[in-house]
Amino acid sequence: MLIIILVAIGIGISLLAAKPKTSKRLTLIFSAILVMVAILALWMPRSLAVNGPYFELNPLRDWFLLILGIVSTAATWFRFGYLQHDEQATSFWLPLFLVSMLGVISANDVWLFMTAWELMSITSFFLVIVHHDRPGVLNAGYIYLVMSQLSAMLILSGLLLMATSLHSTSFAVFAASAHMLAPGIKDFVFALLGLGFAIKSGIVPFHIWLPRAHPIAPAPVSGLMSGAMIKLGVFGVTQFLLMDLGKTSVIWPFLLLVFGAVSSLLGVLYALMEHDLKRLLAFHSIENIGIIFLGLGVMGLGIDWHRPLLEAMGMIAALFHTMNHAIFKSQLFLVAGAVEQHTGTLDADRLGGLIRTIPGITIGFLAGSMAISALPPFNGFVSEWITFRGLLNVVSGSLGWWTVFGLVLVLVLAMTGALAGMCFVKASGVIFLGEPREPVSHTRLPRSMTWPIMMMALLCLVLGIDPYLAIRAITSIQPGLILNESPQLVPVHAMQTGFLLLLLIIVVGWLSRFWKVRKVPRWSCGRVPDATMQFTSASFTKSVRTTLAVIYRPHRNLDRIGTYANYFPERLLYKGGTSPIWERYLYQPGYRLVWRLSQYSTKLQAGPVRLYLLYLLGTIGILLLLLH
Amino acid sequence: MELWGVQIIGVLLAILLSPFYVGIAQTVKARMQGRRGPSLWLGYYVLKKLWGKETTAPEYSSWIFQVAPTVSLSALTVIALFIPWGGRVPASWPHDALTVFFLLALERFWVGLAGLDAAGTFGGLGASRIATLGSGIEPAMFAVFGLLWYLTGGTVITPIMPQWWAHPLHMLPWGLAVLGYALVAIAELGRLPADNPDTHLELTMMHEATILEYNGRLLAQSQAAVAIKFTSIIALGWVWLGPNLASPWLNLLLRLIELTLSSMFLGVIESLVVKLRYFRLSTYLGIAMGMGMLAVYLVAFQGGK
Numbered sequence: 044m045l046i047i048i049l050v051a052i053g054i055g056i057s058l059l060a061a062k063p064k065t066s067k068r069l070t071l072i073f074s075a076i077l078v079m080v081a082i083l084a085l086w087m088p089r090s091l092a093v094n095g096p097y098f099e100l101n102p103l104r105d106w107f108l109l110i111l112g113i114v115s116t117a118a119t120w121f122r123f124g125y126l127q128h129d130e131q132a133t134s135f136w137l138p139l140f141l142v143s144m145l146g147v148i149s150a151n152d153v154w155l156f157m158t159a160w161e162l163m164s165i166t167s168f169f170l171v172i173v174h175h176d177r178p179g180v181l182n183a184g185y186i187y188l189v190m191s192q193l194s195a196m197l198i199l200s201g202l203l204l205m206a207t208s209l210h211s212t213s214f215a216v217f218a219a220s221a222h223m224l225a226p227g228i229k230d231f232v233f234a235l236l237g238l239g240f241a242i243k244s245g246i247v248p249f250h251i252w253l254p255r256a257h258p259i260a261p262a263p264v265s266g267l268m269s270g271a272m273i274k275l276g277v278f279g280v281t282q283f284l285l286m287d288l289g290k291t292s293v294i295w296p297f298l299l300l301v302f303g304a305v306s307s308l309l310g311v312l313y314a315l316m317e318h319d320l321k322r323l324l325a326f327h328s329i330e331n332i333g334i335i336f337l338g339l340g341v342m343g344l345g346i347d348w349h350r351p352l353l354e355a356m357g358m359i360a361a362l363f364h365t366m367n368h369a370i371f372k373s374q375l376f377l378v379a380g381a382v383e384q385h386t387g388t389l390d391a392d393r394l395g396g397l398i399r400t401i402p403g404i405t406i407g408f409l410a411g412s413m414a415i416s417a418l419p420p421f422n423g424f425v426s427e428w429i430t431f432r433g434l435l436n437v438v439s440g441s442l443g444w445w446t447v448f449g450l451v452l453v454l455v456l457a458m459t460g461a462l463a464g465m466c467f468v469k470a471s472g473v474i475f476l477g478e479p480r481e482p483v484s485h486t487r488l489p490r491s492m493t494w495p496i497m498m499m500a501l502l503c504l505v506l507g508i509d510p511y512l513a514i515r516a517i518t519s520i521q522p523g524l525i526l527n528e529s530p531q532l533v534p535v536h537a538m539q540t541g542f543l544l545l546l547l548i549i550v551v552g553w554l555s556r557f558w559k560v561r562k563v564p565r566w567s568c569g570r571v572p573d574a575t576m577q578f579t580s581a582s583f584t585k586s587v588r589t590t591l592a593v594i595y596r597p598h599r600n601l602d603r604i605g606t607y608a609n610y611f612p613e614r615l616l617y618k619g620g621t622s623p624i625w626e627r628y629l630y631q632p633g634y635r636l637v638w639r640l641s642q643y644s645t646k647l648q649a650g651p652v653r654l655y656l657l658y659l660l661g662t663i664g665i666l667l668l669l670l671h
Numbered sequence: 672m673e674l675w676g677v678q679i680i681g682v683l684l685a686i687l688l689s690p691f692y693v694g695i696a697q698t699v700k701a702r703m704q705g706r707r708g709p710s711l712w713l714g715y716y717v718l719k720k721l722w723g724k725e726t727t728a729p730e731y732s733s734w735i736f737q738v739a740p741t742v743s744l745s746a747l748t749v750i751a752l753f754i755p756w757g758g759r760v761p762a763s764w765p766h767d768a769l770t771v772f773f774l775l776a777l778e779r780f781w782v783g784l785a786g787l788d789a790a791g792t793f794g795g796l797g798a799s800r801i802a803t804l805g806s807g808i809e810p811a812m813f814a815v816f817g818l819l820w821y822l823t824g825g826t827v828i829t830p831i832m833p834q835w836w837a838h839p840l841h842m843l844p845w846g847l848a849v850l851g852y853a854l855v856a857i858a859e860l861g862r863l864p865a866d867n868p869d870t871h872l873e874l875t876m877m878h879e880a881t882i883l884e885y886n887g888r889l890l891a892q893s894q895a896a897v898a899i900k901f902t903s904i905i906a907l908g909w910v911w912l913g914p915n916l917a918s919p920w921l922n923l924l925l926r927l928i929e930l931t932l933s934s935m936f937l938g939v940i941e942s943l944v945v946k947l948r949y950f951r952l953s954t955y956l957g958i959a960m961g962m963g964m965l966a967v968y969l970v971a972f973q974g975g976k
Contacts, residue, residue, distance in 0.1 A: 578794075586803045
């Protein structure tokens with residue numbers, strides 16, 4: 044009943060789109076109610092019981108509801124000051140988008156789930172193409188639509204296969220008896236659903252929609268999509284594949300781990316090469332989804348091997364990182380929106396020194412950068428620590444090839460973490476620090492843009508210092524697991540580390556009187572210093588590009604322009620870039636194959652009506668022959 | 672109570688004696704090259720001198736530049752706190768290797784930010800190189816510690832020497848881990864052949880480039896951070912790979928002797944090898960990573976724990 048009322052309220056808000064101001068306020072209140080419901084359901088489960096035939100809330104769903112609520116609160120709050128989008132269209136689609144995600148999380152039946160899922164795809168498509176008059180937007184939007192339909196069809200077939208095998212479409216039945224399915228059917232279900240949810244979450248190589256859709260969407264929408272929507276793929280994998288199906292063939296967790304590792308490494312490698320802040324953040328979403336899938340894979344291994352400790356660690360790692368990524372990624376996307384509104388561009392190589400014009404937003408970006416780079420005392424540190432711990436348990440608890448495999452995963456994750464740190468040094472250093480590279484406008488930003496970012500930064504810090512707030516809630520998802528022992532289960536010592544660090548910084552900083560400095564010109568070897576002597580986003584990552592040229596295949600082109608161009612060029616035009624590995628090895632050959640096949644089909648489908656009549660006649664003849 | 676005492680004294684000694692140990696490496700290096708070399712106490716004198724000087728900052732820098740040395744120094748002090756100086760620590764005291772790596776990443780992050788904040792060429796150059804090197808050091812560090820993960824099943828810094836003693840077959844993996852750790856530690860400490868701490872030539876410098884714009888109290892903090900890193904990273908290796916005695920006090924004494932020996936060894940190495948080309952460092956770290964992985968595989972396929 045509660046969910047139905049919430050859905051009705053949401054639809055009602057979307058009908059008020061003609062009055063953007065009222066609509067914004069109501070959407071914010073709606074999001075706050077979602078947070079409230081989730082908190083009540085998680086920490087005071089007796090006060091709130093939602094379980095009916097159509098909608099049900101259980102601890103896992105509460106957790107994702109909380110994620111949705113927090114992200115949407117920040118995103119809708121941010122909209123008060125954000126002027127870079129078509130307000131009416133967004134005000135209409137945004138509440139519907141929230142309602143559909145609420146539906147996906149709480150649906151208790153295949154039909155409702157799929158309806159909500161499709162509604163979510165379509166509303167998000169319309170939100171992405173809000174600026175459909177700009178060049179390239181519709182094209183990217185279509186790629187997104189095609190990929191999400193593909194994922195929806197795979198999920199539908201997977202769910203229907205489960206439903207026919209269990210003779211029920213109710214998720215309650217799934218939860219109760221899906222683990223008794225025949226192994227063959229389980230394999231099929233895992234393949235279909237796994238692929239469908241992987242496409243939706245943006246796992247490499249099915250992620251191609253993600254770096255296209257995020258940069259063109261308005262910032263609050265990007266934040267919601269990256270923070271909440273792609274997490275519903277994680278929700279699907281956790282609910283249907285890991286918790287409902289139970290024990291499966293060990294190949295499936297293995298595949299989760301492989302795809303997770305590939306996504307995390309390739310995601311961060313391509314993020315490093317991006318100059319556009321939003322595209323950079325989109326690639327980092329791919330990386331973080333990869334890390335979450337590593338956690339899910341560990342959980343799957345724990346289920347298959349009957350090792351509850353491993354299962355618990357994997358689940359805590361995956362779900363905690365899901366929450367953390369939702370917080371800091373939406374925070375960073377909001378910062379990107381603020382930077383765009385402030386300067387009118389997102390190209391890192393044109394920016395610089397924004398810390399002097401928007402100091403508050405810069406602090407928000409720095410906090411988010413440290414959280415996403417897994418640095419103490421922020422929350423990303425804790426969840427990545429637990430992911431490492433889970434993988435290391437795979438290393439130490441097994442023999443032979445599994446140890447080898449586990450150690451390789453650990454190394455991939457370590458490299459991912461270090462590269463993510465490098466990428467965010469680059470992003471914050473080039474965009475917010477130093478001297479401005481080009482004169483850009485500096486529009487004043489309203490307070491309502493800084494507050495939601497600060498709120499998220501504070502959440503990052505709180506969860507980084509006391510992670511057991513969240514971990515306790517996660518352990519209630521599977522009551523069969525070890526309860527109340529979370530500090531022993533994941534001895535992360537985040538609180539000691541955080542407090543010691545902050546204390547030392549305050550004491551040492553106070554002793555050193557760091558604020559007492561005299562400003563002098565910088566060292567430039569005797570030349571007149573200017574902004575072009577600074578490192579840019581391209582030059583900062585040059586050595587990685589050279590070292591890993593095998594993956595990047597960098598190409599560069601230097602054009603000399605002028606009368607005596609070879610000796611005295613008047614102007615130099617430099618173009619450089621990298622080519623994505625998945626397009627080279629997967630999409631381009633696939634495209635060529637389809638193209639070649641289509642050439643064969645033109646011979647059959649030449650166009651003249653006579654030919655088609657002949658086909659018809661022939662078909663009828665064959666059918667008559669067969670039926671005779 | 673005894674463990675607490677050892678840990679507190681150990682941390683204090685590690686911090687207070689760190690410039691002295693850096694000085695030993697410099698003196699040995701000078702002697703190897705036929706020079707007399709500076710006094711062993713030069714580090715303290717430099718710190719005192721810098722602390723008394725006026726501090727300046729480049730015109731386009733912000734508070735990030737001014738806070739970064741404090742954050743580095745704090746992160747490294749926390750690392751020093753988390754290292755079991757006596758071989759063991761009180762049960763409630765964190766001594767987790769993963770946290771140490773994340774804290775090293777924190778230091779690298781802030782050094783890089785400060786480099787870019789100075790708005791000059793050198794800062795960006797140093798930041799870029801340090802970050803690239805770091806993305807090789809971190810997986811290599813995890814690989815070398817693989818033996819610890821595998822043998823103890825946890826991430827806590829524990830001596831594994833007794834396990835090696837029980838299985839003589841583990842001697843080869845242990846040797847590989849020691850070599851691998853030495854290679855990674857040299858890179859992490861920014862010593863030859865990975866980085867030259869004494870250079871001021873833009874072709875070769877890394878850490879020096881990021882602190883080029885610093886002076887006064889801010890530079891003093893950076894120098895102190897480098898010195899604390901020196902003792903902590905070396906001691907970290909000795910704690911889990913080296914011998915440990917029954918009494919924590921004797922262990923602490925052993926650490927001090929080991930630190931002296933390691934510093935002298937570094938001084939000798941630095942006189943014998945030249946700096947590697949920057950793009951060869953990936954191979955160098957790859958070798959360290961390979962050694963660590965090989966050590967784990969040898970133990971894993973033997974099936975011995």
